Amino acid sequence: MSASTIESALLKFKSSIPSYVDLVAVSKTKPNEDILLAYNAGQRIFGENKIQDLVLKQETLPKDIEWHFIGHLQTNKVKYIAPFVSLIHAIDSIKLLREINKRAKQNERTIDCLLQVKIAQEDSKFGIYPDELEGFITSNEVKSLSNISINGLMGMASNTKNDVQLKSEFGQLNLLYNRIKISNPAFQTLSMGMSGDYRLAIDEGSNMIRVGSSIFGARNYSK
Ligand SMILES: *Cc1c(COP(=O)(O)O)cnc(C)c1O
Numbered sequence: 001m002s003a004s005t006i007e008s009a010l011l012k013f014k015s016s017i018p019s020y021v022d023l024v025a026v027s028k029t030k031p032n033e034d035i036l037l038a039y040n041a042g043q044r045i046f047g048e049n050k051i052q053d054l055v056l057k058q059e060t061l062p063k064d065i066e067w068h069f070i071g072h073l074q075t076n077k078v079k080y081i082a083p084f085v086s087l088i089h090a091i092d093s094i095k096l097l098r099e100i101n102k103r104a105k106q107n108e109r110t111i112d113c114l115l116q117v118k119i120a121q122e123d124s125k126f127g128i129y130p131d132e133l134e135g136f137i138t139s140n141e142v143k144s145l146s147n148i149s150i151n152g153l154m155g156m157a158s159n160t161k162n163d164v165q166l167k168s169e170f171g172q173l174n175l176l177y178n179r180i181k182i183s184n185p186a187f188q189t190l191s192m193g194m195s196g197d198y199r200l201a202i203d204e205g206s207n208m209i210r211v212g213s214s215i216f217g218a219r220n221y222s223k
Helices: 003-015 032-040 051-060 075-081 094-106 130-138 140-144 163-183 198-203
Strands: 022-026 045-048 066-069 087-091 111-117 148-155 189-192 208-211
Touching: 003 022, 003 032, 032 051, 045 051, 051 066, 051 075, 075 094, 087 094, 087 148, 094 111, 094 140, 094 148, 111 130, 130 140, 130 163, 148 163, 163 189, 163 198, 198 208
Parallel strands: 022 045, 022 208, 045 066, 066 087, 087 111, 111 148, 148 189, 189 208
Antiparallel strands: none
């Protein structure tokens, strides 16, 4: 997209969502120039899903950017982002949480995390099963990890245009979020909604959306 298009798409997008909703601008596959256009229009939270890209972009772009990791995170890659990552969206195992805690400690910081919940009916989506979530959060081991903070939940709905199904998947996650929040004061973030389904997600209680193509244009993976 051209310079003015990214800026105006961003500003238009921001004005169309409630002010309590945090916008993660998903910049995966996009060059630094595009990110800087959004940055200069006021955007500070960006999301990436490849460790190598994230590390390179963090090194070269302004230091007040809050970088969110939104992809499936492999345990052996946590160390590369532990010094700077602001929020990790997609925790789906105790093994991963243990490693994040260890690397956070080495960096003398606490890393904010969201648990990814499997709400989609598709097999391809990662995440903790809804009926295992409360047991996971209240386990002694999770409670003992002192350098991570579990701030909420993240989910991806099915890849469908069926609004009834999307609403039901987002609604299910919202219900879980609000139930767990009662006994977890750190819970403050419900990350759900992307370019195609963010309106429904916000209607169903989302307060953080992850939007890429509506701001930066379609991605070209063949480049
Ligand atoms: C790519 C991606 C998004 C953004 O998708 P768009 O449809 O471009 O808005 C959101 N969340 C996750 C986890 C992603 O991988």
